[in-house]
Amino acid sequence: MKKLFAAAGLLALSVGAFGGVAAQDGFACPEGDAEIVVAAGAVGAELEVFNEQAARYMELCPNITVTALETPDLATDRLGLYQQFWEAQSADVDVFQVDVIWAGIAAPHAVDMNEYLSDEYIAQFFPDMIAGQTVGDKLVAIPWFTDAAGLYYRTDLLEKYGVEVPTTWDELTVAAQTIADGERAEGNAEFQGYVWQGNAYEGLTCDAHEWLVAETGESFITADGEVNVNNEAFIAAIERAAGWVGTISPEGVTTYGEEDSREVWQSGNAAFMRNWPYAYGLGNGEDSAVAGLFGYAPLPMGAVRSGACLGGWQLMASSYSDNPAAAASVAEFLASYDEQMARALSPQGANPTIPALYETEELLASPLFAAMGPILETAYPRPSSITAERYNTASTIFFSGVHDVLTGVTDAQTAVEDMEADLMDLMAG
Ligand code: GLC
Numbered sequence: 001m002k003k004l005f006a007a008a009g010l011l012a013l014s015v016g017a018f019g020g021v022a023a024q025d026g027f028a029c030p031e032g033d034a035e036i037v038v039a040a041g042a043v044g045a046e047l048e049v050f051n052e053q054a055a056r057y058m059e060l061c062p063n064i065t066v067t068a069l070e071t072p073d074l075a076t077d078r079l080g081l082y083q084q085f086w087e088a089q090s091a092d093v094d095v096f097q098v099d100v101i102w103a104g105i106a107a108p109h110a111v112d113m114n115e116y117l118s119d120e121y122i123a124q125f126f127p128d129m130i131a132g133q134t135v136g137d138k139l140v141a142i143p144w145f146t147d148a149a150g151l152y153y154r155t156d157l158l159e160k161y162g163v164e165v166p167t168t169w170d171e172l173t174v175a176a177q178t179i180a181d182g183e184r185a186e187g188n189a190e191f192q193g194y195v196w197q198g199n200a201y202e203g204l205t206c207d208a209h210e211w212l213v214a215e216t217g218e219s220f221i222t223a224d225g226e227v228n229v230n231n232e233a234f235i236a237a238i239e240r241a242a243g244w245v246g247t248i249s250p251e252g253v254t255t256y257g258e259e260d261s262r263e264v265w266q267s268g269n270a271a272f273m274r275n276w277p278y279a280y281g282l283g284n285g286e287d288s289a290v291a292g293l294f295g296y297a298p299l300p301m302g303a304v305r306s307g308a309c310l311g312g313w314q315l316m317a318s319s320y321s322d323n324p325a326a327a328a329s330v331a332e333f334l335a336s337y338d339e340q341m342a343r344a345l346s347p348q349g350a351n352p353t354i355p356a357l358y359e360t361e362e363l364l365a366s367p368l369f370a371a372m373g374p375i376l377e378t379a380y381p382r383p384s385s386i387t388a389e390r391y392n393t394a395s396t397i398f399f400s401g402v403h404d405v406l407t408g409v410t411d412a413q414t415a416v417e418d419m420e421a422d423l424m425d426l427m428a429g
Contacts, residue, residue: 027333029061034326038095038334039082040068041313043258044278049346050334057333064326074257075099075202079392082106089320094327098141099202100132100312100381101395104388107135111317114139116328124337124354132385133314140316142335145343145350147311148379149206149299150371152265152273152283156293157183169214169240169300172272176248179271188269193248195261196274198241200403203257205382205395206309207274208402210299211237213307213380220398220423221383227423229398229416233303238405238412245406254406266290274299276311277375280368281347296371298378310379312353344369351376390426397422 040050047070054066069092071078079102085093086109098106114122114137122130122139129143151172153165157179166172176193183191197203212220215233222228245253250264258275262282265273268289273279277296284291298306315331317324333339340352341362349368352358363369384391401419404410410418 027060027336028329029063030323030326030329031063032323032326033063033065034323035065035067036094036321036323036326036330037067037069037092038097038315038330039071039078039085039093040097041073041078042070043073044262044282045346045348046278049343049348052346053334053339053342054330056339057330060333061329064330066330069093071097073259074199076392076396077201079105079202085318086320091318091320091322094318094321094323095331096141096316096318097144098314098316100143100146100310100314101202101384101391103133103135103140103314104384104391106316107138107140107389109316109319110138110140111319111321111324111328112138112140113142113317113328113331116317116325117142117332121332121336124356126353126355129312129353132381135388141314142316142331143312143314143353144335145312145340146353146376147276147313147351148308148372148376149210149274149276149311150308150375151297151299152275152279153295153297154179154271154290154293155295157271165295165297166272166300169211169237169302172300173240173244173248176244176271180248183271190269192250192264192270194244194272194274195249195256195264195270196253197256197258197261198245198249198253198403198406199255199257199260200399201257202395202399204399204402206311208238208241208398209309209380209382210274210307211241211302214300214302214305216302217304217307219380219383220419221386221394221427223386225386225427227420227427229401229423230420231416235412235416237302238402238415241402242406242408242412254403277349277351277368277372280371281349285347296368296375298375306378307380308375308378310381312351387426394423394426397426 057066133141161179163175166175180193197207212234215237216231218228220229261273262279264270266288317327321327343350344352387394401415405412405415
């Protein structure tokens, strides 16, 4: 650990930011005793990794107790929980793990991290990510890890059926059907061609955003505020996805989140899966039926490009905390170079938000990060900057409309016309 801090020239990390008790590695612990509660994710091995990180913080700063508040897996449910704390101006949670798309929503409830972090510390991060978390002059949250989704594919089954890694969504549809037909004919009735996230929540916004960006090159609200959903190629893409339900994908995919897809995949019952990088290390774990049997590639292209949803999570210190300095200190520690390295190399495989980490021997030697290079290049952001505090409403319009088509409630043409009208109203309001 010490070596890494030294290698990055970070021995002076944040000294003076608090003027508190000096501790090892130059990290200055806050003064006084405090109990800090972090609302943390529990997707995959996230919570276990977090608890190890919290233990290291407490070893460094024994005057502070850090505990996790376990939060729901689905991002939309997590936001609903956070909003209850924020509306109540509750001091029960000190640090929130916040989604990359929530900066505008979270801003009124956050302390300004600029007041707690040194310029040197902030300068380590990707400048675009810092800009994305800055609302007005306030640095709402510190980027903790970034996410871009890709296509997991079974190398053994591709070989068995003489199928190439699909590079278009149409190729994926055919390849998944070929493999599913073959495996089902051999007696595995549960086998699925393709698993993904079809539940009505933020995850479906990501999946459908990927189809939209692939076909049109742009998001559902463009950078100049135009609504972009009523498009023939996108309509066809939603219809294609509706056609997956009950053929290459289970009927139940319209209730799936990330973990549901991973469960089917890791039991060996799927040829392809759309998921985030966290599923890579877990898929190679001891309890996985697919360990060593898969690859991870950029998502298929549509008419225009491949467009991985750009995701990721940040750490925000609550302005309702009784100990904002201690809350900010915990966030600072968790997002530090050393801790990002630990998290990147953990089974959870989180992508760092500090560019220098990608140049390290450790990450350069990692098969996950070798696969991530081309995937990250395809990443495309959701329209959270332009919608700001309205993002969740915009996303709900988008995922609800798509979900209605997937579940047969409405047809794709009607759905995009309704979405278009609702999104235009929202943007005009
Ligand atoms: C991942 C992404 C996040 C996204 C969520 C959707 O957690 O990091 O940005 O909103 O998935 O399910």
